[in-house]
Amino acid sequence: MSNKNDLTVNKISHEISSFAIQAMLYEVACYPSPGLVSPISNGAHKDMDFFTFIDSTAVLSKYLSLFVQEGFTDNSYKDIFNNIRTIGIEAEKEMFIKTKGINTHKGMLFLVGVSCAAVGKAFFEGKNFSQIQCIIKEMTSGIVEKELSSLKEKSHLSHGEKLYLKYKNEGVRGEVERGIPTVFNYSLDFYKQSADLSLNDRLVHTLIGIMQRCNDSTIIHRHNPHVLEEVKEKAKEIIKVGGMKTSCGRKEINNLCEEFIEKNISPGGSADLLGVTVFFYLVEKFMNNVEK
Numbered sequence: 616m617s618n619k620n621d622l623t624v625n626k627i628s629h630e631i632s633s634f635a636i637q638a639m640l641y642e643v644a645c646y647p648s649p650g651l652v653s654p655i656s657n658g659a660h661k662d663m664d665f666f667t668f669i670d671s672t673a674v675l676s677k678y679l680s681l682f683v684q685e686g687f688t689d690n691s692y693k694d695i696f697n698n699i700r701t702i703g704i705e706a707e708k709e710m711f712i713k714t715k716g717i718n719t720h721k722g723m724l725f726l727v728g729v730s731c732a733a734v735g736k737a738f739f740e741g742k743n744f745s746q747i748q749c750i751i752k753e754m755t756s757g758i759v760e761k762e763l764s765s766l767k768e769k770s771h772l773s774h775g776e777k778l779y780l781k782y783k784n785e786g787v788r789g790e791v792e793r794g795i796p797t798v799f800n801y802s803l804d805f806y807k808q809s810a811d812l813s814l815n816d817r818l819v820h821t822l823i824g825i826m827q828r829c830n831d832s833t834i835i836h837r838h839n840p841h842v843l844e845e846v847k848e849k850a851k852e853i854i855k856v857g858g859m860k861t862s863c864g865r866k867e868i869n870n871l872c873e874e875f876i877e878k879n880i881s882p883g884g885s886a887d888l889l890g891v892t893v894f895f896y897l898v899e900k901f902m903n904n905v906e907k
């Protein structure tokens with residue numbers, strides 16, 4: 616049991632970043648995960664496998680404690696976000712070098728980077744777990760307007776930027792600016808309520824739960840908003856018949872794995888949010904155990 620007084624910035628940054636690494640590995644390790652890379656399938660991805668994600672996690676691990684440390688300062692929320700953006704862009708460059716140009720964790724890095732920094736700031740300010748979502752909102756307020764509203768002049772557009780121009784889909788930036796509501800207002804409790812399942816099944820069950828709600832730009836950029844709505848409906852049907860808690864639900868999930876490979880559908884955004892769900896589950900337990 617840690618005592619709040621002996622939690623130095625290094626102790627906190629190592630502890631919290633270790634939860635982020637654990638969460639990233641859990642996400643890619645669970646299966647069956649429709650359309651996604653896992654130890655038994657490359658899903659709807661021809662350019663990466665389970666070890667690409669291990670490699671990517673390994674190279675990103677050193678940046679995660681830097682995100683926490685940047686949060687554990689008396690810098691303003693906005694300055695912290697700008698500083699971690701710079702760190703994140705360096706991290707993203709190293710990820711692409713390690714993966715030979717393959718996008719394994721772009722979304723995850725952004726989500727986890729902001730989350731790690733917000734947890735560092737919560738510790739610095741002596742705030743509790745319930746105040747972390749507000750810190751995230753304050754750190755990222757205005758990023759959709761600032762980053763996506765003046766795209767016309769930009770030459771090379773990312774998937775997310777193109778989708779904003781075409782469909783006004785706010786992607787991962789919108790999710791973060793709203794304080795990652797899919798996690799704080801839904802999947803964290805959903806994950807806690809699935810404690811009766813094995814760890815692997817709990818992760819898959821929560822992934823399907825998230826797929827009901829995630830406005831996933833990974834699905835839209837490969838297809839269109841109609842396919843995204845179909846994915847959400849399918850996830851709702853599977854959860855309605857019990858998901859990983861029933862044989863019928865498990866059968867449906869296995870069928871969806873085949874369907875997603877055939878149709879080249881990958882719920883990468885939901886996978887990222889699954890990782891963030893596990894991260895905050897571990898952080899909340901840690902913060903509740905820290906003696907006040």
Ligand SMILES: CC(C)(COP(=O)(O)OP(=O)(O)OC[C@H]1O[C@@H](n2cnc3c(N)ncnc32)[C@H](O)[C@@H]1O)[C@@H](O)C(=O)NCCC(=O)NCCS
Pocket residue numbers: 696699700702703704707721722723724725726728729773774775776785786787788790829830831832833883884885887888
């Ligand atoms: C903000 C970033 C990630 C946006 O990239 P891009 O324009 O390609 O966004 P896009 O919307 O396509 O999403 C990127 C990835 O996020 C995930 N994602 C997509 N939609 C969602 C969603 N609704 N919810 C959560 N994750 C999502 C997917 O895995 C997707 O591949 C990028 O521009 C960036 O700034 N990266 C480097 C900075 C960084 O990582 N910093 C870390 C701390 S801030």
Ligand SMILES: Nc1ncnc2c1ncn2[C@@H]1O[C@H](COP(=O)(O)OP(=O)(O)OP(=O)(O)O)[C@@H](O)[C@H]1O
Pocket residue numbers: 642643650651652653658660717718719720721722723774833837881882883884886887
């Ligand atoms: N287990 C996983 N398997 C596949 N993708 C994942 C997984 N976990 C998270 N993701 C996310 O999904 C995204 C990968 O999806 P995708 O390959 O479609 O993106 P892309 O490389 O930008 O587009 P494309 O490969 O279609 O040109 C990454 O940003 C990553 O964050």
